[in-house]
Amino acid sequence: MKTHAYAELQATTNFSFLRGASHAQELMLTGQALGLSAVGVTDRNSLAGVVRAWTAAKELKKQGLAIRALTGCRLDFMDGTPSLLCYPSDREAFARLTRLLTVGQRRAEKGECHLFWKDFLEHADGQLALIVPPAKLDGAFETDLTRIAGELRGRVWLAASRAYAAQDLKRLSRLAELARDARAPMVATNDVLYHGPERRPLQDVMTCIREGCSIAEAGFRLEANAERHLKTPAEMARLFERWPQAVERTLEIVERIGFDLGDLKEQYPDEPVPPGKTAMRHLTDLTWQGAAWRYPKGVPDKVADQLREELRLIAKMDYPNYFITVHDIVHKAREMGILCQGRGSAANSSVCFCLGVTAIDPTEHRLLFTRFISENRGEPPDIDVDFEHERREEVMQYVYERYGREYAAICGTVIHYRPRSAIRDVGKALGLTEDITAILANTVWGSWGDGLPDEHIRQTGLDPNNPQIARAIALATELLQHPRHLSQHVGGFVLTKRRLDETVPIGNAAMKDRTFIEWDKDDIDSLGLMKVDVLALGMLTAIQRAFGMLRAEHGQPIVDLADVPVEVKGVYDMLSKADSVGVFQVESRAQMSMLPRLRPNRFYDLVIEVAIVRPGPIQGDMVHPYLRRRNGQEPVEWPAPSPEHGPPDELFGILGNTFGVPLFQEQAMSLAIEAAKFTPDEADGLRKAMATFKHDGDPGQYRDKFVEGMVSRGYERDFATRCFKQIEGFGSYGFPESHAASFAKLVYVSAWIKWAWPDVFCAALINSQPMGFYQPAQLVRDAREHGVQVRAPDVLMSDWDCTLEDRAFSSPAHSSSPAHSSSPAKRGRWRDADTHRDGGGVLRRPGADPGPPETHAFTRRSRIFALRARPG
């Protein structure tokens, strides 16, 4: 029996929004299972899905299943030219493709791409093109075909598919004829929209949503059958029985594609390095300069050793550009007077500390560099930096300016369907009336992916067994997982050495002057490109304001986080009493109930505090053991393997800081490696599974390996199970220790301000709204309880923001909603009404009332009424 081979060269993922009904991973998985040699992703005027397909193929390869993911794009033109499936044959051709798509997207609105034939011609070198014939094979098409084939001689084909229509064979014969005449050989595809025929209903619904009609009216806009799925090579050979070369040609084309997305790796910009120096040299210089700044009394030996070790590793892995880039951004921010702090695993690095990127000295807190960069992982470091939220835009503009819009752009992010919009769109498409879809939309859906439980449906009064409703819900649940559109990420910048638009298409965002790339953070990570997260943190704004007030009003020379006096006992006492309204991270009720039990009295306790009140430790039932051990109520025992498998202090290195109880995310990882003996790859897989926000990673698949691994080495099953439960609970909420440390720094600083200068604290927080957990009214009440006099707004004396007036402060004249929402005109209004000076304000805007009214001639109500009775 002859074995056939075939590669599908025309497959659409769901990144052709509302057209393709399968995820890229599903296509690759199914393609491999069906025995295809390769699957080529050709989304419409977009490369958004290619990385996912490529990543999926990589994962399959790890499991020993071979299939190749080809990177292509279906180019649709505005000027009537027939569509082309474009496969770049090498890196340069790919660069041309991305530039072409960028041109098309930049000249159109967000989400659209306008291309013309001449655009393609300018970027046509190295492209392999398959022409997509239209439904009608008329004279106009023949002309176009001849012309295109002439211009792309030698690398052009005519794609033909069997749609199981009435006159398939007639059409294929005609296509074969046309192909022969134009010398664009015919090649077989199946014009795939989904991976299997069971997706047809969802695809039909997507068509209805796209066309804005109900499924009963859609008519011929829907496909007649469910044949547009991936098919086995044998089946394709049978369908093209009379034209076997068409099937063989697919493999010839695959042979000619020499490009793989892995070729995009390692492209760090070398922009900020001064000429004459290598990047590594520059980084080393900066590091020692920074060390001198951080340790004015001289760099301790321990630190110097650490720095040398880190620099060696950085040189070996060739990462200096990365650090230099981040340092450059942070340095500029400081110059602009913007407060910033690195977060995440970067806090493990002394180099980062000396460069000023992070605010934690890792040697003091025994944080390990290997958690930040590991030789094994081979991934570039991921540094996230928090900036003052009000001034973050300035930082972003600086990045754009510095690197130019051709080399820097913001990551994209994929916006998926939410339950409400999904059920509304699906309901409308299926012809349900609006009142029913509104009811279903407003019901509470289960956790993402679980859809809508029957019980919830019954409670709304609808019958879950009604086929219409059941169908709508089933389809809506399926739709939830599919992308709806791309949007720009919050602050992740992608920086490349080569022009960015030669690596990935860049499109317009909804905001003016903003552009973003088609790939999201996961894609960037997968490809190994460099990314810097420029994030916003409200508390940094508040702290900056507080520092400003301290300098101006109280003569305190505090400029940077490092200037704040450390380890002040009063601060810890205050926190131990749960007096933490307004303090970063520890102001929630859960935290407030933990503080008196934990009773922090040093910095590391704050690190614990930040990390412990989170799903991971709680779910793993580690909180109470920790508290008991810390308070001396329980002896500290070390879980240990049986002697033949390992030493009894095997876990000491991992759990030493936390009384033998794993609390941090990387402790869990280390347990997997040390105690359950995961290979580095498996550990990586586990880490990824924990880290994906979308929950489409499933840590559960590792459960048996973890628990059995530990048990087989002599650990107690109960301990192993609890550890794994903790891992599941970490999900995306787990804190690495360094991250907790960075945050703990801010906890301490904000607590210190609150303890030492409560008036400054309250004023700074209110002026930085919106942020934090509490409303201004609550903050004011808390301040009053600490002896601060808060004065009401006064028409003649108040300023736009809160100001300090000898240990009291005046409320602002504007309302408590976002500071920028009051208009100057409203202030004018206040002046028209009667004023009544009494050492404080008279008129109080309803809503800005923090407590019992001051004594005045009028009661509040009558004042309001009087105000209302006055015209305009």
Next chain:
Amino acid sequence: MSAVPPVALIATEGGTRRLAAVDDAAAALGLHVGQKAADAAALVPDLVTADHDPEGDRAALEILCDWCVRFSPAVALDGLDGLLLDVEGVSHLWGGEAAMLDDLLDRLARWGAPARGAIADTPGAAWALARYAPDRTIAPPGGQAPLLAPLPVAALRLDEAAQAQLPRLGLFQVSQLLALPRAQLAKRFGLGAVMRIDQALGAAREALAFRRPATPWFDRLAFFEPISALSDLERVTGDICALLCARLEAEGQGARRFELVFHRLDGKDQPVRAGLSRPGRDAVRIAKLLKPKLDTVDPGFGIEIVTLWAADVEPLSVAQRSLDADGGISLEEGLAPLVDRLINRLGEDRVWRADPYQSHVPERSVRRAAPLDPAPETGWDPDRPRPSRLLRRPEAIEVLAKLPDDPPVQFRWRGKSRRVRLAEGPERIGQEWWRKAFDEVGPGKVRDYYRVEDEAGERFWIFRAGLYADGEKVPKWWLHGLFG
């Protein structure tokens, strides 16, 4: 002692029997409406009484109303004992309003329902004059005010409360009311009173509920001698159609529905109806449509009047006959009469045209449309060849075909075996899954259609329901349609 005993009708109101109506003789003896029956019986011992039958009265009034259609199609019931006719544009048939009124009232009297009548611009004025003015008063157009002035205020149809108040204020005549300022009138007696005055004088409109809508497209022929022969009926049909159509043509209008009513001597009506699919005014054609139905008309003792009225009247421009001889008849001119004849003979829902409807499923891709409706925007798709005759129920056939989806080689239908010479397909059509229950839906539920031509040259449309799959039941084959 009169020869005819006095008559009164009795109605039971709240347990008491009272007189509901009295005739002239009884009234002359002092009986009145509302009097207790017992008292009346005591006063007039030979009083003949009968029960008041309001429904019967109303039914009789309705019959009368319908009878009046021969005078004007727009007749309305007025209260319990009156009729209102809109005679605009109709009186010319009698040669004037006076003649028409006389004819109407005489006939009514002859028929046993003597009545009083009046003609005026407005229903309100006519009502007043008919009841309170001298009999057969005709008010000149716009000139009803002087005629109304001397009438008592009851002529204005005011509500009970106002009616009660007026005498107390010394207002007895309409002229007195007309002299008062309107604002005061409104304040005192309510806006309703002012409205009634306006309605009578023509300053406000009044809506009447006509048994049939008013239309000027109405014609009437009356005969000295009643007719009953079929040939006569046909002749008058032609005559009256000619009359009405001439008027339609003069106005540039055409109509779609025609109703011909034969009014018999004994008061019964025999209607005959015809409809056109396009508005028309060709008298000959309309008469032709009506003539076949004349056999259903039973002339009884004779038909004295025939009326024709037209509905769904629309503007219709004059069609110029083309001067060149071979300017062919337009589709409409040629087809429309045929369609009309078919419809009128077979019934409206038996004549239809097949329009394409966008659905992949063949039996749902056809919709019925009215024969002469405008053609649909998209015609039949040439890429989807469909049989001109689609069987309502596909018929089972036995087929020989190669797996998995080759066209049939041979099949047997209605007992006859046919060998396939040429074939095209499969055309795979999936089900409309949104119309099915969950367990009926699946990727395997498809139909593969084949166009086949047998050795005799006949073409068929065959499908297989389902796919051949290992281990499952063998799919069946069906014949769905015939080409050519």
